[in-house]
Amino acid sequence: MLGIDIGNNQINILNLKRKRGKWTVTGSAVISYGKDQQVESIGKKLLNIIGKQGWNKRDAVISIANKPCFVKRLEVNEVHTGTLSRAEIDNLISKAKNSLVASAENMVFDIWQPRLSHIGNRFALIGAAQKSSILFARQLADYCGLKLKSIELRPVAILNGLMNCWNNAEEQNIAVIYKDISRFVVAIFDNLGLVSIQTTPIGSGDANDDANQILRIFNTIKLKSDSSLPNRIFLSGISNTEFSKWENDLGAIIAHNTSMEVTTCDTDLDIAWQADNSDHAPDFAGALGAAFDGVGASPVSFDFLHIKEKKTQDNKNNSHTTLLIAIILLSMLALILWISIVGQRKSTIRRLEKDVANSEPLKTQVYDAQSHWVSCMKYIHEAKGGSRLEYLKVLYEISRRMPETDKAYLTNLSVYTDKNENGYNVKLTVKATEATLITELIESLNKSDKFKDIKQDGARTHDETDTFYPISFSVTFNLNRPPAIKPYPKGAE
Amino acid sequence: MALKKRNILILPIIIIIAFVGYFTYKKCTEYLEKLEHEINQKSLEYSLIKQEIDDNKVYEEKWDSIKSFMNELPGDRMNNYGDFLINLETERNFDLQSTPEEVPIPANEEMQEIVFKLQFTSTITDLAEFLGRLDSEQNKLLQIKSMTVNYHGKSFRPGYSTIDKNEDKELVVDLVLATPAKAVESEENDIKYGGTLLP
Numbered sequence: 001m002l003g004i005d006i007g008n009n010q011i012n013i014l015n016l017k018r019k020r021g022k023w024t025v026t027g028s029a030v031i032s033y034g035k036d037q038q039v040e041s042i043g044k045k046l047l048n049i050i051g052k053q054g055w056n057k058r059d060a061v062i063s064i065a066n067k068p069c070f071v072k073r074l075e076v077n078e079v080h081t082g083t084l085s086r087a088e089i090d091n092l093i094s095k096a097k098n099s100l101v102a103s104a105e106n107m108v109f110d111i112w113q114p115r116l117s118h119i120g121n122r123f124a125l126i127g128a129a130q131k132s133s134i135l136f137a138r139q140l141a142d143y144c145g146l147k148l149k150s151i152e153l154r155p156v157a158i159l160n161g162l163m164n165c166w167n168n169a170e171e172q173n174i175a176v177i178y179k180d181i182s183r184f185v186v187a188i189f190d191n192l193g194l195v196s197i198q199t200t201p202i203g204s205g206d207a208n209d210d211a212n213q214i215l216r217i218f219n220t221i222k223l224k225s226d227s228s229l230p231n232r233i234f235l236s237g238i239s240n241t242e243f244s245k246w247e248n249d250l251g252a253i254i255a256h257n258t259s260m261e262v263t264t265c266d267t268d269l270d271i272a273w274q275a276d277n278s279d280h281a282p283d284f285a286g287a288l289g290a291a292f293d294g295v296g297a298s299p300v301s302f303d304f305l306h307i308k309e310k311k312t313q314d315n316k317n318n319s320h321t322t323l324l325i326a327i328i329l330l331s332m333l334a335l336i337l338w339i340s341i342v343g344q345r346k347s348t349i350r351r352l353e354k355d356v357a358n359s360e361p362l363k364t365q366v367y368d369a370q371s372h373w374v375s376c377m378k379y380i381h382e383a384k385g386g387s388r389l390e391y392l393k394v395l396y397e398i399s400r401r402m403p404e405t406d407k408a409y410l411t412n413l414s415v416y417t418d419k420n421e422n423g424y425n426v427k428l429t430v431k432a433t434e435a436t437l438i439t440e441l442i443e444s445l446n447k448s449d450k451f452k453d454i455k456q457d458g459a460r461t462h463d464e465t466d467t468f469y470p471i472s473f474s475v476t477f478n479l480n481r482p483p484a485i486k487p488y489p490k491g492a493e
Numbered sequence: 494m495a496l497k498k499r500n501i502l503i504l505p506i507i508i509i510i511a512f513v514g515y516f517t518y519k520k521c522t523e524y525l526e527k528l529e530h531e532i533n534q535k536s537l538e539y540s541l542i543k544q545e546i547d548d549n550k551v552y553e554e555k556w557d558s559i560k561s562f563m564n565e566l567p568g569d570r571m572n573n574y575g576d577f578l579i580n581l582e583t584e585r586n587f588d589l590q591s592t593p594e595e596v597p598i599p600a601n602e603e604m605q606e607i608v609f610k611l612q613f614t615s616t617i618t619d620l621a622e623f624l625g626r627l628d629s630e631q632n633k634l635l636q637i638k639s640m641t642v643n644y645h646g647k648s649f650r651p652g653y654s655t656i657d658k659n660e661d662k663e664l665v666v667d668l669v670l671a672t673p674a675k676a677v678e679s680e681e682n683d684i685k686y687g688g689t690l691l692p
Contacts, residue, residue: 338521345528352535359542366545370552375601376559376673379634385555390628391637392621406651413642420639431649468650 002060002146003291004046005157005284006137008182009033011042012284015055016291023297024272027053028284039136043143050144060146061294063157063286064133064304069185070100070107071127071156071197071302084111084124096126106131110302125194127153127302134304149294151304155185155197160289160298165265166234167299175230175260177214178285179237179246184210186217190228194300195221207249214250215257232261238283374485378417387482389417394479397451398428401444408432408441409469424476427457431469435460438473445477453478562634563603567595567674571607574672577633578609581626587613595677602676608638609670614662627670638669 005012014028029049033042050058074092076084084092092111097104107128134151141148152160158178166176172191177184179202187197198217203209222229235251237243251262271288273281292298380386394415402408412429419425430441438456445454453476460473562570571593578591592610615623620642627637646663 341525342528345525345532348532349528349535352532352539355539356535356542359539359546363542363546366549366553369556370549371601372560372604373552373556375598375604376634379636379671379673380559381631383631384559388628388636391640392624392628395621395624405649409644409649410642411644414639415637415641416639417636418638433651466648469648 001149001291001294002050002055002058003157003284003287003289003294004060004062004140004146005154005286005290006062006064006133006140007154007180007286008065009035011046012287013046013049014284014287014291015053016288016295018295019272022272023270023292024274025281025284025288026274027055028287029053030283039139039143043140046140046144058144058146059149059294060141061149061152061157061290062137062141063152063154063290063293064129064137065154069153069155069197069199070096071125071153071194072096072099073123073125073193073195076122076124084113092124092126096128100128104128108134108304108307110304110307112300112302123192125300125302127156127304129153129302129304138305148305150301150306152290152293153197153302153304154286155187155199156300156302157286157289157293158185159187159194159197160292160300161285161287162234162236162265162289163292163299164270165236165263169232169234169263171231171261173228173230173232175214175218175233177233177235179210179235179243181238184214186214188217188221188228188230190225195225195228207246207253210246211250211253211257214254218258230260232263235262235264236282236285239281377485387484389479389481391415394426394450397448398426398445401441401448401451402430403432403437403440403444406433408437411472419478422476424453425479426451426477428475430473430475431463431466432471432473433469435471437471438475441475445475450480451477452480559634562673563675565675567605567607567677570672570674571595574607574609574633574635574670578611578670581623582611582613585615585619585623587615587619587623595674596671597676598673604673605676606671607674609672611666611668611670613666613668615664615666616662617664619662620664620666634672636671638671639667640669641667 001016003014003016009032011031011033012028013031015026017024017026031042031045031049033045074095076088077091089111093109096109097107100107108131109126109128112125112127113123129151137151138148140146155178159176162176162178166174166189172189174189176187176189181202183199183201185197185199188195200213200217203213218229233251233254235247237247247264251264254260255262271281289298293301377385377387379388381388382390395413398410398413402410408430410428411431412427414420414427416425428441430437432438432441438460442454442456445451455476457474457476460471463470463472565573575591575593590612594608594610596606596608598604598606624637624640627635643665644663645665
C-alpha cells in the first residue's frame with residue numbers, strides 16, 4: 001500500500017507491507033516541488049520513483065495538505081446504531097460550515113463515526129478539505145495510474161502515522177503535537193476519543209512562543225469542556241537538527257507551566273524500516289498514516305475520495321439516472337411491443353388483402369363460367385342439366401287435354417319458349433261444336449301441372465257457314481317451368 | 494420549503510403525464526380496435542369469396558363440358574347447324590325456307606345467338622317426328638324459340654279427320670331455332686359469311 005503525503009513543498013512516499021506479522025516499510029522517497037509546478041511534472045517524478053522502487057501494486061492513499069485544518073467532534077441529535085441519516089449528515093455539515101471562518105464554498109466535508117466505539121455513536125467527527133487539494137490528488141493519481149483507495153486529511157494522516165506512539169497511552173486525555181516546517185498539528189483526545197485536530201502556524205521558532213500557542217489551544221478546549229484537557233502530551237516532528245532542541249525546550253516549558261506529562265516519540269519501534277532513509281522516519285508520519293488508512297489500520301479516517309456529501313449527491317444522481325434509464329428501457333420495451341403488435345396486425349391485413357387479390361382471378365373465372373353456363377342453359381337438354389323446352393311434350397300435353405276431335409279441333413297453335421309480347425307462352429285457336437267446350441277445355445288444361453294462367457283470349461265467334469264446328473275461340477296460357485337461374489352480374493363484386 | 498417547491502412542480506408533471514398517458518392509451522386502443530375491425534372485415538371478405546368460389550365451382554365444370562363451341566367461328570357454326578337442319582328437312586321432304594341471322598345476347602357480350610327462322614308445310618306426323626328429332630338432340634346446343642302451326646286444310650267433320658288420313662301437307666309451320674356462338678369481333682366475319690344460310 002502506497003502512502004503519499006502531500007506537504008506544502010514536498011511529497012513523502014512510502015510503501016507499507018505486512019511481513020511476518022509486522023508492518024514493514026519496504027521503501028520511501030521524497031519529491032520536492034515548487035508551488036507553481038503542474039500535476040504532470042510531479043506525476044512524472046512520482047512515476048519515476050514507483051518504477052525505480054518496483055512497486056507493482058499501485059494501491060494508494062493520498063493525504064492532502066490542509067490549511068487551516070478543520071476536524072471537530074460534533075454531537076449528533078440521536079444515538080445511531082447504523083449509519084447517519086441524510087438529515088443528520090446535512091445537519092452536521094451545516095453546523096461545521098457555521099464553525100468555519102474561511103469560506104465553506106471551497107470546502108468539501110466528510111463525516112466519520114467509529115463503528116464499535118465506546119462513545120456509542122453519540123458523536124461524529126467532521127472534517128473539511130479544500131476542493132482544489134482533492135482535485136490535485138485525483139489528477140495526480142490518474143496521471144500515475146494509481147488505484148486510489150481514499151484521500152485523507154494530512155493532519156489526520158500524521159496522527160494515524162504516530163498511532164503506535166500514543167495509542168497505548170495510559171491516560172485517556174492526551175494531546176498529540178506534530179511539528180512540521182511551518183505548522184503544528186495539535187490533536188486532542190478525551191475519554192470519548194478524538195475531540196479535535198487543529199493546525200497552527202509556527203511562530204518565530206522560539207519555543208516559548210510555540211508553547212504559548214499550544215497552551216492557547218488547550219485553554220480553548222478547557223473552556224469548552226474541562227474534562228477534555230489533556231494530561232499527557234506526545235511530541236513529534238520532522239527530523240531536522242533544530243527539532244531536538246525545540247522539542248526539549250517546548251517539553252520543559254509545558255511541563256513547567258502545566259501539570260502535563262510530555263513524551264517524545266521520535267522512532268516507532270513497531271514499524272520495520274527497510275528503506276534507506278529510516279533515520280527520517282518521523283518525516284514520513286503523514287505517508288505512514290495514509291498507508292495505514294489504505295489497509296484499514298488507522299484509528300481515525302476520513303475519505304474525501306468518497307465523501308458522504310458528494311456520494312449522497314451521486315447516489316441521488318445515480319438513482320435519477322437509473323430511474324431515467326429504467327423509464328427509457330420501459331418506453332423502448334413498450335414501443336417495441338407496440339410496433340410488434342401493430343406490425344402483426346398489419347401483416348395479417350396485408351396477407352388477407354393478398355389472399356383476396358389472389359382469389360379475384362379464380363372468382364372471376366368461376367363467375368364467368370357461371371354466367372356463360374346460365375346464358376347457355378336454354379340451349380342445353382334437360383338430361384344434360386339444361387332447361388331446354390321440349391316442344392313435342394308440350395304438343396302431347398295439349399293434345400291430351402283437348403276434347404275429342406268430334407267436338408273440337410285446333411286451327412292454330414303458337415308456342416313461345418319465352419313469353420311473347422302479349423305475355424303468354426302458348427295460344428290455341430280452336431273450332432268447336434258448341435260453346436260449352438270453351439269451359440271444358442279451360443278446365444281440362446287447368447288440370448295439367450304443365451300449364452298455368454289459362455284464360456280465353458278474346459270473344460268467341462260463331463261461323464254460320466260451318467255446320468259442324470261453328471264456334472271459334474282462342475285460349476292462352478303459360479308453361480310451368482322452373483325459375484331461371486340469374487347469371488352473376490358482370491363486373492359486380 | 495425546497496420539498497414543497499419540488500412537490501408543487503411534481504404534481505402538475507404527474508397530472509400532465511397521466512393525461513398524456515391516458516390520451517396515448519386511448520388512441521392506441523382505438524387504433525388497435527380499428528386494425529382488429531379491418532382484419533375482421535378482410536377475413537369476412539375473404540371467407541365470402543372462398544365460399545362463393547366453392548359454391549360456384551360446379552359451374553366451371555359444367556361450362557368446361559360445353560364451351561368447345563366458343564372455339565368455333567360463328568360462320569362455321571352457322572353452316573354446321575344449317576347443314577344439320579337441311580338434313581332433317583330433306584328426310585321429310587320439307588319445302589324449307591330459312592333465314593339465319595346473328596343476334597347478340599344482351600346479358601353476354603362474349604356470345605351471340607345464331608337464329609334460324611324456318612318456314613315449311615308439313616303433315617302432323619312429319620312435324621311430330623321433326624320436333625322429336627330436335628328435342629332428342631341431347632348433344633347439340635339448340636333451342637326452339639317459338640313455333641306457330643296453322644291448319645289451312647278443309648273444315649273438319651265429326652268422325653272424319655283429314656289430318657289422320659290425308660297425306661297432304663296441311664300444316665304451315667313457322668319455327669324459330671337458335672344456337673349459341675362466339676360473338677363476332679370484327680366486320681370481316683360478317684362480310685365473309687354474309688349472314689345467310691347456304692341452300
